[in-house]
Amino acid sequence: MTLTRWADKRATLTAWFALLALSAAAADLKPSTLEAWDQYVQTANSRLQERLQPGGCFLWIDESPERAAQVRNGQILIYPVGPHTPKRVPGGLIHDWGGAAYYPNAKIQDVFRVTGDYAHYKDIFHPGVISAQTIGSRGTDRYSMTLADHAVFQHNAIEGEFESKAVRVDAHRWYSITWSTRMQQIDDYGEPGEHQLPVDSGDGFIWRLYSITRYEERDGGVYAEVEALGLSRDIPASLRWAIDPIIRRISKSSLMTSIRQTRDAVDTTAARGPAAPSSLSTSFRQR
Secondary structure, eight states, X not given: OOHHHHHHHHHHHHHHHHHHHHHTSOOOOOHHHHXXXXXXXXXXXXXXXXXXXXXXXXXXXXXXXXXXXXXXXXXXXXXXXXXXXSEEETTEEEEEEEEEXXXXXXXXXXXXXXXXXXXXXXXXXXXXXXXXXXXXESSSEEEEEEEOOTXXXXXXXXXXXXXXXXXXXXXXXXXXXXXXXXXXXXXXXXXXXXXXXXXXXXXXXXXXXXXXXXXXXXXXXXEEEEEEEEEEEOOOHHHHHHHHHHHHHHHHHHHHHHHHHHHHHHHHHHHHOOXXXXXXXXXXXXX
Protein backbone atom coordinates (compact mmCIF):
# COMPACT_ATOMS: atom_id res chain seq x y z
CA MET A 1 0.00 0.00 0.00
CA THR A 2 1.41 3.39 -1.01
CA LEU A 3 1.80 6.23 1.48
CA THR A 4 -0.91 8.20 -0.34
CA ARG A 5 -3.43 5.36 -0.18
CA TRP A 6 -2.60 4.78 3.47
CA ALA A 7 -3.11 8.47 4.26
CA ASP A 8 -6.47 8.47 2.44
CA LYS A 9 -7.61 5.37 4.30
CA ARG A 10 -6.53 6.80 7.62
CA ALA A 11 -8.37 10.07 6.91
CA THR A 12 -11.52 8.13 5.98
CA LEU A 13 -11.41 6.07 9.17
CA THR A 14 -10.79 9.17 11.28
CA ALA A 15 -13.76 10.93 9.71
CA TRP A 16 -15.95 7.86 10.18
CA PHE A 17 -15.14 7.68 13.90
CA ALA A 18 -15.72 11.43 14.16
CA LEU A 19 -19.18 11.03 12.61
CA LEU A 20 -19.94 8.24 15.08
CA ALA A 21 -18.94 10.52 17.95
CA LEU A 22 -21.10 13.29 16.53
CA SER A 23 -24.18 11.08 16.12
CA ALA A 24 -23.79 9.77 19.66
CA ALA A 25 -24.82 13.18 21.01
CA ALA A 26 -28.34 14.35 20.20
CA ALA A 27 -28.83 17.85 18.84
CA ASP A 28 -32.27 19.47 18.96
CA LEU A 29 -33.08 22.44 16.77
CA LYS A 30 -33.11 25.68 18.76
CA PRO A 31 -35.23 28.80 18.03
CA SER A 32 -32.10 30.92 17.50
CA THR A 33 -30.84 28.46 14.88
CA LEU A 34 -34.17 28.48 13.06
CA GLU A 35 -34.26 32.29 13.12
CA ALA A 36 -30.81 32.45 11.51
CA TRP A 37 -31.97 29.96 8.85
CA ASP A 38 -35.10 31.98 8.06
CA GLN A 39 -33.02 35.13 7.65
CA TYR A 40 -30.59 33.34 5.35
CA VAL A 41 -33.42 32.01 3.18
CA GLN A 42 -34.79 35.55 2.87
CA THR A 43 -31.37 36.66 1.64
CA ALA A 44 -31.34 33.88 -0.97
CA ASN A 45 -34.80 34.94 -2.16
CA SER A 46 -33.61 38.54 -2.38
CA ARG A 47 -30.76 37.44 -4.64
CA LEU A 48 -33.30 35.71 -6.86
CA GLN A 49 -35.37 38.87 -7.11
CA GLU A 50 -32.26 40.81 -8.15
CA ARG A 51 -31.73 38.36 -11.01
CA LEU A 52 -35.32 38.93 -12.11
CA GLN A 53 -34.95 42.70 -12.41
CA PRO A 54 -34.58 44.30 -15.86
CA GLY A 55 -30.92 44.25 -16.75
CA GLY A 56 -30.19 41.55 -14.19
CA CYS A 57 -28.27 38.41 -15.09
CA PHE A 58 -30.85 35.62 -14.78
CA LEU A 59 -28.31 32.79 -15.10
CA TRP A 60 -25.05 32.57 -13.17
CA ILE A 61 -23.27 31.05 -16.18
CA ASP A 62 -23.99 34.18 -18.23
CA GLU A 63 -21.72 36.15 -15.92
CA SER A 64 -18.76 34.35 -17.50
CA PRO A 65 -18.32 33.20 -21.13
CA GLU A 66 -16.06 30.40 -19.89
CA ARG A 67 -18.73 29.04 -17.56
CA ALA A 68 -21.37 29.22 -20.28
CA ALA A 69 -19.13 27.34 -22.71
CA GLN A 70 -18.31 24.64 -20.16
CA VAL A 71 -21.96 24.00 -19.33
CA ARG A 72 -23.02 24.14 -22.99
CA ASN A 73 -20.40 21.46 -23.70
CA GLY A 74 -21.89 19.10 -21.12
CA GLN A 75 -20.03 19.88 -17.90
CA ILE A 76 -21.89 20.16 -14.60
CA LEU A 77 -20.48 23.00 -12.52
CA ILE A 78 -20.76 22.85 -8.72
CA TYR A 79 -19.73 25.82 -6.61
CA PRO A 80 -20.15 27.20 -3.07
CA VAL A 81 -22.51 30.15 -2.78
CA GLY A 82 -20.80 32.81 -0.71
CA PRO A 83 -17.34 32.83 0.89
CA HIS A 84 -18.15 30.50 3.80
CA THR A 85 -19.85 27.17 3.13
CA PRO A 86 -20.94 25.79 5.48
CA LYS A 87 -21.80 29.01 7.29
CA ARG A 88 -21.84 28.80 11.06
CA VAL A 89 -24.89 30.21 12.83
CA PRO A 90 -25.94 29.83 16.49
CA GLY A 91 -26.25 26.09 17.07
CA GLY A 92 -26.11 25.09 13.42
CA LEU A 93 -24.57 25.09 9.97
CA ILE A 94 -26.07 26.45 6.75
CA HIS A 95 -24.93 24.67 3.60
CA ASP A 96 -25.35 26.61 0.36
CA TRP A 97 -24.18 25.15 -2.94
CA GLY A 98 -24.96 26.01 -6.52
CA GLY A 99 -24.99 23.83 -9.61
CA ALA A 100 -25.41 24.50 -13.33
CA ALA A 101 -26.16 22.10 -16.17
CA TYR A 102 -27.52 21.99 -19.71
CA TYR A 103 -30.20 19.56 -20.89
CA PRO A 104 -29.74 19.22 -24.67
CA ASN A 105 -32.68 18.63 -27.01
CA ALA A 106 -35.12 19.26 -24.16
CA LYS A 107 -38.10 21.54 -23.66
CA ILE A 108 -39.11 23.04 -20.35
CA GLN A 109 -42.13 20.70 -20.38
CA ASP A 110 -39.72 17.75 -20.38
CA VAL A 111 -37.94 19.12 -17.32
CA PHE A 112 -41.13 19.67 -15.35
CA ARG A 113 -42.43 16.22 -16.30
CA VAL A 114 -39.38 14.86 -14.45
CA THR A 115 -39.22 17.26 -11.50
CA GLY A 116 -42.97 16.92 -10.92
CA ASP A 117 -43.04 13.12 -11.13
CA TYR A 118 -42.75 12.65 -7.35
CA ALA A 119 -44.02 9.07 -7.34
CA HIS A 120 -40.95 8.05 -9.37
CA TYR A 121 -38.34 9.95 -7.38
CA LYS A 122 -37.25 6.68 -5.82
CA ASP A 123 -36.31 5.47 -9.31
CA ILE A 124 -34.88 8.75 -10.62
CA PHE A 125 -32.82 9.55 -7.52
CA HIS A 126 -31.90 6.06 -6.37
CA PRO A 127 -30.40 5.19 -3.90
CA GLY A 128 -30.58 8.51 -2.01
CA VAL A 129 -34.40 8.58 -2.18
CA ILE A 130 -35.96 5.43 -0.74
CA SER A 131 -39.60 6.36 -1.30
CA ALA A 132 -41.69 9.34 -2.40
CA GLN A 133 -45.32 10.15 -3.05
CA THR A 134 -47.61 13.04 -3.87
CA ILE A 135 -49.55 14.40 -0.90
CA GLY A 136 -51.77 16.87 -2.71
CA SER A 137 -51.94 20.42 -4.01
CA ARG A 138 -53.09 23.73 -2.54
CA GLY A 139 -51.59 26.19 -5.00
CA THR A 140 -48.27 24.39 -4.59
CA ASP A 141 -47.23 20.79 -5.15
CA ARG A 142 -47.00 18.85 -1.89
CA TYR A 143 -45.08 15.58 -1.62
CA SER A 144 -43.11 13.42 0.80
CA MET A 145 -39.74 11.68 0.53
CA THR A 146 -37.72 9.31 2.66
CA LEU A 147 -33.99 9.94 2.32
CA ALA A 148 -31.08 7.69 3.21
CA ASP A 149 -27.35 8.28 2.84
CA HIS A 150 -25.49 5.48 4.58
CA ALA A 151 -22.30 7.54 4.51
CA VAL A 152 -24.00 10.03 6.84
CA PHE A 153 -27.08 8.50 8.44
CA GLN A 154 -25.62 5.00 8.91
CA HIS A 155 -28.65 2.93 10.02
CA ASN A 156 -31.08 5.85 10.04
CA ALA A 157 -33.20 7.71 7.47
CA ILE A 158 -34.94 11.06 7.17
CA GLU A 159 -38.61 11.40 6.27
CA GLY A 160 -39.61 14.79 4.94
CA GLU A 161 -42.59 16.64 3.53
CA PHE A 162 -42.09 19.35 0.92
CA GLU A 163 -43.89 22.02 -1.04
CA SER A 164 -42.86 23.26 -4.48
CA LYS A 165 -44.03 25.97 -6.85
CA ALA A 166 -42.94 26.95 -10.35
CA VAL A 167 -43.18 30.49 -11.68
CA ARG A 168 -43.09 31.48 -15.34
CA VAL A 169 -41.03 34.64 -15.88
CA ASP A 170 -41.52 34.93 -19.63
CA ALA A 171 -41.75 32.74 -22.73
CA HIS A 172 -38.33 31.19 -22.18
CA ARG A 173 -37.53 31.52 -18.46
CA TRP A 174 -38.93 29.93 -15.31
CA TYR A 175 -37.91 29.40 -11.73
CA SER A 176 -39.05 26.99 -9.04
CA ILE A 177 -38.78 27.06 -5.26
CA THR A 178 -38.97 23.96 -3.07
CA TRP A 179 -38.90 23.89 0.73
CA SER A 180 -39.27 21.34 3.49
CA THR A 181 -42.25 21.61 5.82
CA ARG A 182 -41.30 18.67 8.03
CA MET A 183 -38.08 16.70 8.54
CA GLN A 184 -38.16 13.73 10.89
CA GLN A 185 -35.46 11.20 11.69
CA ILE A 186 -36.19 7.46 11.60
CA ASP A 187 -33.82 5.43 13.76
CA ASP A 188 -32.92 1.82 12.91
CA TYR A 189 -34.60 2.18 9.53
CA GLY A 190 -35.65 -1.17 8.03
CA GLU A 191 -34.91 -3.07 11.25
CA PRO A 192 -37.29 -4.55 13.84
CA GLY A 193 -36.67 -1.65 16.20
CA GLU A 194 -37.41 1.06 13.62
CA HIS A 195 -38.98 4.15 15.19
CA GLN A 196 -39.57 7.80 14.35
CA LEU A 197 -38.13 10.54 16.52
CA PRO A 198 -39.93 13.79 17.35
CA VAL A 199 -39.60 16.59 14.78
CA ASP A 200 -36.37 18.63 15.04
CA SER A 201 -34.64 16.09 17.26
CA GLY A 202 -32.07 13.36 16.72
CA ASP A 203 -28.65 13.56 15.07
CA GLY A 204 -29.43 16.88 13.42
CA PHE A 205 -27.77 16.07 10.09
CA ILE A 206 -30.73 17.57 8.19
CA TRP A 207 -33.15 20.00 9.85
CA ARG A 208 -34.32 22.03 6.86
CA LEU A 209 -33.96 22.00 3.06
CA TYR A 210 -34.65 24.77 0.56
CA SER A 211 -33.83 25.10 -3.12
CA ILE A 212 -34.19 27.69 -5.87
CA THR A 213 -33.87 26.52 -9.48
CA ARG A 214 -33.76 28.78 -12.52
CA TYR A 215 -34.49 27.48 -16.03
CA GLU A 216 -33.94 29.04 -19.42
CA GLU A 217 -34.93 27.35 -22.68
CA ARG A 218 -32.51 28.33 -25.47
CA ASP A 219 -29.79 26.94 -27.75
CA GLY A 220 -31.89 23.88 -28.49
CA GLY A 221 -32.21 22.80 -24.87
CA VAL A 222 -32.74 23.95 -21.29
CA TYR A 223 -30.19 25.49 -18.93
CA ALA A 224 -30.83 24.71 -15.27
CA GLU A 225 -29.20 26.31 -12.26
CA VAL A 226 -30.03 25.19 -8.74
CA GLU A 227 -29.12 26.73 -5.40
CA ALA A 228 -29.46 24.04 -2.73
CA LEU A 229 -29.61 25.14 0.90
CA GLY A 230 -29.60 22.93 3.98
CA LEU A 231 -29.59 23.43 7.74
CA SER A 232 -27.83 21.00 10.05
CA ARG A 233 -26.39 20.85 13.54
CA ASP A 234 -23.14 22.56 14.41
CA ILE A 235 -19.95 20.57 14.89
CA PRO A 236 -17.96 20.73 18.13
CA ALA A 237 -14.67 22.58 17.66
CA SER A 238 -12.70 19.45 18.57
CA LEU A 239 -14.18 17.54 15.60
CA ARG A 240 -14.27 20.25 12.93
CA TRP A 241 -10.85 19.44 11.51
CA ALA A 242 -12.03 15.93 10.67
CA ILE A 243 -15.67 16.51 9.73
CA ASP A 244 -15.64 19.85 7.87
CA PRO A 245 -13.89 18.39 4.77
CA ILE A 246 -16.29 15.43 4.76
CA ILE A 247 -19.32 17.72 4.91
CA ARG A 248 -18.10 19.79 1.98
CA ARG A 249 -17.31 16.70 -0.06
CA ILE A 250 -20.69 15.08 0.64
CA SER A 251 -22.56 18.31 -0.14
CA LYS A 252 -20.81 18.74 -3.49
CA SER A 253 -21.16 15.08 -4.39
CA SER A 254 -24.86 14.97 -3.48
CA LEU A 255 -25.69 17.98 -5.62
CA MET A 256 -23.61 16.70 -8.53
CA THR A 257 -25.37 13.32 -8.37
CA SER A 258 -28.82 14.91 -8.16
CA ILE A 259 -28.21 17.14 -11.18
CA ARG A 260 -26.75 14.28 -13.22
CA GLN A 261 -29.70 12.02 -12.37
CA THR A 262 -32.13 14.79 -13.33
CA ARG A 263 -30.37 15.32 -16.65
CA ASP A 264 -30.45 11.58 -17.40
CA ALA A 265 -34.19 11.46 -16.65
CA VAL A 266 -34.84 14.56 -18.78
CA ASP A 267 -32.89 12.99 -21.67
CA THR A 268 -35.11 9.92 -21.47
CA THR A 269 -38.29 12.00 -21.22
CA ALA A 270 -37.33 14.26 -24.14
CA ALA A 271 -36.59 11.22 -26.29
CA ARG A 272 -40.14 9.93 -25.70
CA GLY A 273 -41.59 13.07 -27.22
CA PRO A 274 -44.42 15.42 -26.13
CA ALA A 275 -46.89 14.41 -23.47
CA ALA A 276 -50.44 15.56 -22.80
CA PRO A 277 -50.62 18.76 -20.72
CA SER A 278 -52.34 16.90 -17.90
CA SER A 279 -49.14 14.94 -17.21
CA LEU A 280 -47.49 18.08 -15.83
CA SER A 281 -47.96 17.95 -12.07
CA THR A 282 -45.84 20.99 -11.22
CA SER A 283 -47.90 24.06 -10.34
CA PHE A 284 -47.30 26.92 -12.81
CA ARG A 285 -47.73 30.55 -11.83
CA GLN A 286 -47.33 33.68 -13.92
CA ARG A 287 -45.36 36.53 -12.34
